[in-house]
Amino acid sequence: MDKFWKIIAIGVLACVLVIxxxxxxxxxxxxxxxxxxxxxxxxxxxxxxxxxxxxxxFIDKDYLPLVFNSLIIATGSTTLSLLIGAxxxxxxxxxNFAGKxxxxxxxxxxxxxxxxxxxxxxxxxxxxxxxxxxxxxxVIAHTTFNLSLVVWMMRGFFxxxxxxxxxxxxxxxxxxxxxxxxxxxxxxxxxxxATAVLCFxxxxxxxxxxxxxxxxxxxxxxxxxxxxxTPHGTLWGQVAAVAVVATLPILVFTxxxxxxxxxxxxxxxxxx
Amino acid sequence: xMTAVNPSPRGTFLLDRGASLPLLLPATLLVLVFLVGPxxxxxxxxxxxxxxxxxxQKGAFVGFDNFRKLVREDSIFWGSFWLTIRxxxxxxxxxxVLGFGLALLIWRFIERQRLLTTLLLVxxxxxxxxxxxIWRLLLQGDFGMVTYYLRQFGxxxxxxxxxxxxxxxxxTVIAIDVWQWTPFVTLIILAGLMSMPxxxxxxxxxxxxxxxxxxxxxxLPLLRPIIAxxxxxxxxxxxxxxxxxxxxxxxxxxxxxxxxxIYAYRVNFKNWNLGYGAAVSFMVYLVVLILCSVFYKxxxxxxxxxxx
Numbered sequence: 001m002d003k004f005w006k007i008i009a010i011g012v013l014a015c016v017l018v019i020x021x022x023x024x025x026x027x028x029x030x031x032x033x034x035x036x037x038x039x040x041x042x043x044x045x046x047x048x049x050x051x052x053x054x055x056x057x058f059i060d061k062d063y064l065p066l067v068f069n070s071l072i073i074a075t076g077s078t079t080l081s082l083l084i085g086a087x088x089x090x091x092x093x094x095x096n097f098a099g100k101x102x103x104x105x106x107x108x109x110x111x112x113x114x115x116x117x118x119x120x121x122x123x124x125x126x127x128x129x130x131x132x133x134x135x136x137x138x139v140i141a142h143t144t145f146n147l148s149l150v151v152w153m154m155r156g157f158f159x160x161x162x163x164x165x166x167x168x169x170x171x172x173x174x175x176x177x178x179x180x181x182x183x184x185x186x187x188x189x190x191x192x193x194a195t196a197v198l199c200f201x202x203x204x205x206x207x208x209x210x211x212x213x214x215x216x217x218x219x220x221x222x223x224x225x226x227x228x229x230t231p232h233g234t235l236w237g238q239v240a241a242v243a244v245v246a247t248l249p250i251l252v253f254t255x256x257x258x259x260x261x262x263x264x265x266x267x268x269x270x271x272x
Numbered sequence: 273x274m275t276a277v278n279p280s281p282r283g284t285f286l287l288d289r290g291a292s293l294p295l296l297l298p299a300t301l302l303v304l305v306f307l308v309g310p311x312x313x314x315x316x317x318x319x320x321x322x323x324x325x326x327x328x329q330k331g332a333f334v335g336f337d338n339f340r341k342l343v344r345e346d347s348i349f350w351g352s353f354w355l356t357i358r359x360x361x362x363x364x365x366x367x368x369v370l371g372f373g374l375a376l377l378i379w380r381f382i383e384r385q386r387l388l389t390t391l392l393l394v395x396x397x398x399x400x401x402x403x404x405x406i407w408r409l410l411l412q413g414d415f416g417m418v419t420y421y422l423r424q425f426g427x428x429x430x431x432x433x434x435x436x437x438x439x440x441x442x443x444t445v446i447a448i449d450v451w452q453w454t455p456f457v458t459l460i461i462l463a464g465l466m467s468m469p470x471x472x473x474x475x476x477x478x479x480x481x482x483x484x485x486x487x488x489x490x491x492l493p494l495l496r497p498i499i500a501x502x503x504x505x506x507x508x509x510x511x512x513x514x515x516x517x518x519x520x521x522x523x524x525x526x527x528x529x530x531x532x533x534i535y536a537y538r539v540n541f542k543n544w545n546l547g548y549g550a551a552v553s554f555m556v557y558l559v560v561l562i563l564c565s566v567f568y569k570x571x572x573x574x575x576x577x578x579x580x
Contacts (some may be wrong), residue, residue: 009381013388016374020395020455026417027406043417084302087295095292103300105568110307112564114512116533117557120540120550121310124317144306147299180295205399207515208533212541222401226519229408236409243402254397258390262463265456269501270463 024247031240038236057238058245063224067245070220072135073210074203077142081199082192084143085150090180092151093158094166104151108267111148115208118144123212135218141209146199149264153198156268157191158184194260197253204250221246311557317550324544331547338551348527349552352535359442359531360510363449367506368499370450371457378458379465389462392455400452404519407448411435435521438528445517445529449510457502464498465491504567508560532556 030038032049058064092104122141123132131137161184169179185192207222214223221242228239254261262270318338322331342349374392378385395403410418413433422428434440472490481489492499514533517523523530523538530538536556540549 006381009377013374013377013382017388017391019451020392023406023410023418023451024394024398026410027402030409039415041415041420043415043420084298088299091292091296097292105565107299107303108568109561109564110303112508112560112567113307113311114533114553114556114560116512116514116536116540117314117553117560118307118310120536120546120553121314121317122306124546125306125310125313140306144303147302151299177295201397205397205401207399207401222399225401225405229405229519239405240409243405247398247402250397250399251394254393255390258386258393261393262459266460266501266505270460270498271467 027240027243030236031244033237033240035235035237053237053241054245056235057228057241061238063221063242066219066221066224069135069218070204070222070246073138073142073218073220074200076135076139077146077203078196078199080139080143081146081150082196085147086154086185086188086192087180089151089154090158090184092155094163104155107148107151111145111152111267113145115145115206119209119212122209126213133214133217135214137213138210138218138220141213142203142206145206146202149199149202149267150195152267153195153264154188154191156263157188157195160191161187191260194257194264197257198260198264201250201253204246314550314554314557317547318554320547322547322550324546329547334547338548342548342551342555348530349535349555351527352530352532353555355442355530356511356513356532359446359449359513360507363446363453363510364503364506366446366450367454367457368503371454371502372461372499374454374458375461375465378462385462389459392458394455395452396456398452400515401519403448403452404516407451407516408435408520411444436525438525441521441525441529445520448516448520449513452516453506453509456506460498460502461495464495468494500570501567504563504570508563508567511560511563512556 029045029047031053032051033044033047034050034052037044037047058067088107092100119141122137126132126137131140165183165187166176166179169183170176174182204220205222206220210220210223211226225239225242225246228234228242257264317331319333319335320331321329321334321337323329378388382388398406407418410416411434412419413436416433419428419433423430428434432440434444468491472494473486476486476490512533513531514537517529517531518534518537521529523534527535532552533556536549536552539545539552543549
């Protein structure tokens with residue numbers, strides 16, 4: 001009887017996997033299709049693949065710089081968030097002071113704030129500073145939400161390191177800052193790496209801040225996507241090629257940090 | 273262990289104030305300058321008539337006029353508000369039921385879960401803009417792959433295309449959100465299931481309790497914090513939904529799928545009515561802030577406290 005239910009369960013899960021993965025498979029296939037295969041009223045699963053879509057959009061339409069912009073923005077905001085956020089997380093993990101939990105909650109609200117609410121004043125603020133339409137504006141905007149992810153996740157990772165290690169390091173004559181940089185950070189390296197990858201993913205996938213803050217110069221690949229869709233005659237092969245390039249690196253990264261993903265997605269509340 | 277969350281009066285002053293401050297200050301400053309500052313600026317802007325579309329409206333102070341107009345007269349805002357609430361409730365409810373069911377199936381029947389959960393992650397890790405794009409292609413009226421099969425099976429009539437049909441557009445948007453985010457529920461519930469103690473179930477089996485009783489009396493109470501967590505996180509995220517819907521429908525046809533974020537976007541960046549737009553943005557923020565404090569009070573504090 002149990003065997004019977006197990007077969008049913010595997011069947012259901014197989015169907016779920018098909019539903020979950022087919023749409024992505026389809027965009028992958030579409031990116032290698034010629035125009036006729038794409039526009040065929042009956043879906044074509046087997047076709048003669050072409051590589052033409054990729055150079056057509058990345059070289060001819062000059063979308064390649066957008067990929068580099070995405071890389072710069074994601075790397076920049078990840079680095080900044082870790083540099084600024086990890087020390088703060090360490091303080092939250094180690095010391096007690098009045099209002100600590102309130103400050104900690106305050107960092108959470110920054111992560112949860114709806115981008116449309118923050119983007120509007122940020123847009124006005126950056127206009128004042130003359131930073132709109134620059135890559136810096138997006139790096140800063142992404143740092144604001146990644147920072148709280150770092151603070152929330154790293155607090156948990158630091159708290160898992162026994163306090164005795166800090167004490168021993170300080171007994172050896174290191175300063176508190178020295179103990180943090182030379183002893184604690186290396187011990188928390190796996191956690192830091194996982195957090196970094198998650199920050200990178202969040203920044204790479206983000207759309208609304210970047211869409212509002214930059215129109216041309218410095219726009220990342222996500223912002224380039226809407227421009228390819230026109231009411232008539234959208235070149236879906238090229239759109240698909242952009243979508244594939246915009247998503248494949250993230251899927252690779254996801255598989256790398258899978259172990260820590262649950263923790264990251266729940267802000268450290270679930271260990272996974 | 274989140275020992276640090278435990279607010280014991282005798283704290284470990286491993287880092288005294290002198291060493292903590294420089295470590296904490298940059299993060300706090302950055303948030304103050306780039307989030308809190310703009311936030312108050314938004315509230316200020318919401319009390320002005322600032323508009324980039326009308327040269328007469330240079331940003332004169334108008335007090336609470338925008339809020340009054342928004343709450344009392346703006347039927348589009350309220351339509352959008354209730355649409356967003358319906359969207360959140362419907363998509364999160366479906367995601368929860370399906371996600372929970374899947375998590376139970378995996379937990380009960382699958383021993384080697386790694387590959388399965390990895391593959392299930394794909395939809396939710398894709399950039400939401402890309403998800404919108406993928407489904408726009410799949411649901412094209414003339415040559416969309418999913419449209420074709422829906423018509424073959426008689427689910428969709430020959431003439432209609434989902435994104436231009438006022439009746440079909442919201443159910444479709446909800447279905448796509450379900451497609452993307454059900455794995456999130458599954459993954460987190462599964463993590464909760466895996467960390468559950470075995471002993472209460474063994475004891476219940478010895479006492480002769482059936483699977484249903486065990487589910488209601490043991491499993492659900494044990495999972496309650498995680499269930500609350502999943503519902504709140506998904507609720508907050510769904511309330512902020514913008515990217516997918518913006519790419520797929522742009523809020524249309526008409527304003528049929530114009531969720532609050534999209535309405536706020538339109539007022540601010542299409543009509544360039546920034547004073548009024550700031551008031552709309554503030555209302556969106558307010559709802560999220562309320563949900564967020566509930567999350568913190570009900571879920572995080574409690575689970576962290578229990579584990580400490």
